[in-house]
Amino acid sequence: MLRLHPQLRAGGRGCHIGAVRPAPALLAAAALTLSACSSLTPAAVALPAPLATHAPELVEGLGVGRDGSFAVGAAQGTFKRGRDRLELFDIVSWDSAKTRYEVTLADGARTEAACRGSAVEISWRVLAANVKPFSFDCEWRGAKSASMALRAPALAAGLKAERSGRFTMNGLMLEVQSLHTVQGSPLPLDAPIGYLLSHEGRPVGAIELNGTTPRLWRPDAGHALHEPVTLAALALALLWDPSDRAP
Numbered sequence: 583m584l585r586l587h588p589q590l591r592a593g594g595r596g597c598h599i600g601a602v603r604p605a606p607a608l609l610a611a612a613a614l615t616l617s618a619c620s621s622l623t624p625a626a627v628a629l630p631a632p633l634a635t636h637a638p639e640l641v642e643g644l645g646v647g648r649d650g651s652f653a654v655g656a657a658q659g660t661f662k663r664g665r666d667r668l669e670l671f672d673i674v675s676w677d678s679a680k681t682r683y684e685v686t687l688a689d690g691a692r693t694e695a696a697c698r699g700s701a702v703e704i705s706w707r708v709l710a711a712n713v714k715p716f717s718f719d720c721e722w723r724g725a726k727s728a729s730m731a732l733r734a735p736a737l738a739a740g741l742k743a744e745r746s747g748r749f750t751m752n753g754l755m756l757e758v759q760s761l762h763t764v765q766g767s768p769l770p771l772d773a774p775i776g777y778l779l780s781h782e783g784r785p786v787g788a789i790e791l792n793g794t795t796p797r798l799w800r801p802d803a804g805h806a807l808h809e810p811v812t813l814a815a816l817a818l819a820l821l822w823d824p825s826d827r828a829p
Contacts, residue, residue, distance in 0.1 A: 625764040627776040627790040629799065638790070638797035641819055645794050652683075654798060657812065659685030665822040677701045677824035679718070683816060688803060691725035697817050701734070701824045716745065716824060720817045726751065730814055732758060743773055743825030749814040756781055756810055758818070761788070773825040777818045779811050787811035789819050 628634075643652035649662040661683040669675045679699035686692050702714035718732040732747035745760040760774035779787035786807050790797040796819040800811040 625767070625775065625792055627761050627788070627792065628763040628765050629761075629788055630778070630785050633778075633785050633788055633799045636799055638799050641789075641796040641798055641816070644796060644819055652816075654812070654816070655803070656688035657685055659683055659816075661820055663820050663822060665824070667824075675703045677703070677716075679822050679824070681720075681817060681820045681822075683820060685813075685816065687725075687809060687812075693722055693724040693726040693813065695720055695722045695813065695817055697721075697730075697821070699732075699821060699823070703824075716743070718745070718747070718821060722751070722813060726809065726813065728752075728810070728813060730758065730817060732818075742770055743823070745774060745777075745823075749779070749810060751810050751813070754781075754806070754810055756786070756807075756814060757783075758814065761790075764792075773823060777815070779814060781807055787815060789815040791819060 639655055641652060641654045643650055644661070648664055649660070651658070651660045653659075661681070663679070663681040665677065665679040667675060667677050677700065679697075681697040681699075682695065684692065684694045697718060697720035699716065699718040700714065701716040716732075716734040718730075720728075720730040722728040728749065728751035730747060730749040732745050734743065734745055742762050743760070744762070745758075747758045749756040749758055757780040759778045759780070761776040761778055762770040762772070762774060764771065764775060775792050776788055776790040778785055779789075786801060788799040796815075798812070798815050798819075800815065801807045
């Protein structure tokens with residue numbers, strides 16, 4: 583994938599006031615600007631029907647930390663995650679991400695997930711290319727056994743850091759696709775704002791990553807896809823993706 587170097591991408595996630603010392607007459611205007619920024623509603627992921635009409639659940643506790651505890655509905659768990667980046671002369675960069683979580687589901691079943699992601703990129707002047715496209719692999723062990731493989735395309739046009747793959751559990755398969763469109767905007771984002779989970783071509787779940795509290799859309803408890811969607815979505819919510827330079 584060939585694209586502009588991240589430092590040359592335009593835009594940002596919030597309001598910004600420059601470091602120039604303001605004149606006294608501008609202090610009131612600056613205060614009003616900061617107040618407006620704090621009241622802005624975070625961008626919301628654009629979802630296909632029928633998910634767009636369903637109310638999401640909050641995944642509490644993930645925040646921005648490297649470890650901690652979380653809860654979603656009746657499920658509770660703990661997590662550890664990290665991301666390392668090694669650069670050589672600002673030309674070659676190696677990214678790696680590791681995620682582990684343990685969750686106790688509503689019926690008391692306990693399951694552990696271990697995930698690993700990696701990517702290698704070469705940058706030269708204003709261009710960057712993926713030598714080894716992003717990959718993300720997960721394994722679940724315990725009361726539930728499952729696996730997930732997520733990949734960036736070997737060749738891709740445009741600036742979107744797209745990812746797609748599959749989650750499998752006991753013969754059941756979910757298709758996973760990154761989401762880059764926000765409500766009210768015709769322009770897609772570079773990094774994923776969320777992921778869509780589909781079964782046999784039909785959207786059945788989604789996870790929105792914007793902000794510190796992910797929002798989860800999933801089938802009702804008792805549905806055959808409730809737990810598969812939950813397990814996959816938690817791994818995706820915990821991932822520190824190399825396309826997001828924040829961590």
